[in-house]
Amino acid sequence: MSSRKTFDVVVIGAGVFGAWTAWHLAKRGQRVALIEAYGPGHSRASSGGETRIIRMGYGADELYTRWSQRSLTQWKGFFAATRQPLFLETGVLWMAGDKDKRLEQTSATLKRCDITFEELDRAALEKRYPQIGLDGIERGILEPKSGVLMARRAVAAVVEDAVRLGVEYRCAQATNPREAGRVEHIRTGRGERIAAGQFVFACGPWLGKVFPDVLGTLIFVSRQEVFFFGIPAGDTRFTAPPLPTWLFQEDLVYGMPDIEGRGLKIAFDEHGERVDPDTQSRIVSPTMTEAVRKYAARRFPALKDAPIVETRVCQYENTSNGDFLIDRHPEMENVWSVGGGSGHGFKHGPAVGEYVAGLLLDGAPVEVRFSLETKATTQNRAVY
Numbered sequence: 001m002s003s004r005k006t007f008d009v010v011v012i013g014a015g016v017f018g019a020w021t022a023w024h025l026a027k028r029g030q031r032v033a034l035i036e037a038y039g040p041g042h043s044r045a046s047s048g049g050e051t052r053i054i055r056m057g058y059g060a061d062e063l064y065t066r067w068s069q070r071s072l073t074q075w076k077g078f079f080a081a082t083r084q085p086l087f088l089e090t091g092v093l094w095m096a097g098d099k100d101k102r103l104e105q106t107s108a109t110l111k112r113c114d115i116t117f118e119e120l121d122r123a124a125l126e127k128r129y130p131q132i133g134l135d136g137i138e139r140g141i142l143e144p145k146s147g148v149l150m151a152r153r154a155v156a157a158v159v160e161d162a163v164r165l166g167v168e169y170r171c172a173q174a175t176n177p178r179e180a181g182r183v184e185h186i187r188t189g190r191g192e193r194i195a196a197g198q199f200v201f202a203c204g205p206w207l208g209k210v211f212p213d214v215l216g217t218l219i220f221v222s223r224q225e226v227f228f229f230g231i232p233a234g235d236t237r238f239t240a241p242p243l244p245t246w247l248f249q250e251d252l253v254y255g256m257p258d259i260e261g262r263g264l265k266i267a268f269d270e271h272g273e274r275v276d277p278d279t280q281s282r283i284v285s286p287t288m289t290e291a292v293r294k295y296a297a298r299r300f301p302a303l304k305d306a307p308i309v310e311t312r313v314c315q316y317e318n319t320s321n322g323d324f325l326i327d328r329h330p331e332m333e334n335v336w337s338v339g340g341g342s343g344h345g346f347k348h349g350p351a352v353g354e355y356v357a358g359l360l361l362d363g364a365p366v367e368v369r370f371s372l373e374t375k376a377t378t379q380n381r382a383v384y
């Protein structure tokens with residue numbers, strides 16, 4: 001069976017990277033097909049959570065600060081144009097001890113990029129956020145204009161708008177291309193053939209399975225558990241604005257205020273065990289439940305006995321150091337891999353899509369940090 005149409009580009013994967021790539025390509029007049037196995041932002045996808053942080057702070061790493069800045073403008077423009085309030089300006093609060101160097105670096109980068117922020121000392125933190133347990137914390141940075149993206153709904157909205165722009169969306173699983181040189185078409189699990197000039201595989205944690213020879217050892221898929229703690233009845237201290245989105249930098253723990261009554265979100269950013277996105281259990285583990293409970297009691301004493309009201313198990317699709325992977329396949333000249341979001345990619349969806357459209361349509365050079373050749377087979381995380 002062969003699809004009669006030939007597309008300019010087929011994008012495989014409708015997570016945040018694939019959705020924005022299809023959207024930007026369509027905006028630039030391309031005939032695009034978007035192929036997705038399960039549905040945009042589905043429960044097993046890395047983009048499938050309810051909420052994702054968008055923050056500008058990346059220590060000294062100006063590249064990602066600028067990409068966040070650019071993406072936030074696009075997210076806000078998109079939500080305004082489509083009349084969907086899926087960005088919540090909760091503010092983002094970084095907290096760290098006095099030995100931490102990264103807050104200083106963040107503050108220098110934010111200044112350079114002209115981003116609004118406020119520095120808070122311990123006394124100011126205590127006064128403004130009495131609901132937070134601040135042991136070990138001496139300083140904070142508040143990004144008042146940053147916040148939370150309603151993740152899976154935002155992905156669905158981008159796909160819906162891409163379709164309005166002419167993208168052909170199909171629910172199908174693409175089989176792995178195997179030919180060297182130029183790929184003429186991909187096949188779906190139903191035996192359909194879809195022809196195009198270029199193919200973008202934005203398959204997130206599945207990239208290593210799609211291209212096992214090239215990416216099997218370069219994408220490290222790690223299990224990540226997320227918890228939501230029920231807020232005491234009538235207590236408004238855990239919603240925004242009293243509580244912004246927060247990150248305890250040295251603890252590698254982050255979370256959000258109570259959004260849409262789901263409870264206070266808490267997650268450990270440390271990489272969990274390696275997993276397969278198709279088969280890993282989506283039920284949280286007793287060990288992590290215990291650890292997160294203890295942490296919640298320490299940082300939010302009023303939630304010491306709070307019930308866990310929801311949980312999620314997702315996965316990061318890490319590269320060796322946390323830089324994205326956006327590059328041409330080494331043997332298939334018109335095939336691209338786009339992924340490696342590494343636990344921080346969601347916010348960058350718009351900038352990633354725009355960059356990929358530039359690569360495909362303008363022959364723009366590959367940013368070295370995103371290239372395949374900079375990816376290693378052992379993990380040494382450098383981007384947070």
Ligand SMILES: Cc1cc2nc3c(=O)[nH]c(=O)nc-3n(C[C@H](O)[C@H](O)[C@H](O)COP(=O)(O)OP(=O)(O)OC[C@H]3O[C@@H](n4cnc5c(N)ncnc54)[C@H](O)[C@@H]3O)c2cc1C
Binds near residue numbers: 016054202338
């Ligand atoms: C718990 C958790 C918290 C996070 N928090 C944040 C945060 O606060 N801020 C932030 O910026 N980032 C965060 N991230 C990271 C961010 O969510 C990811 O980097 C981003 O969503 C990755 O998007 P993606 O499009 O690359 O992958 P995915 O969303 O996984 O999309 C890939 C898609 O490809 C499809 N696919 C794969 N193979 C095929 C095939 N053969 N045929 C058809 N379809 C296929 C899949 O079904 C899937 O829908 C977090 C991630 C997790 C797991």
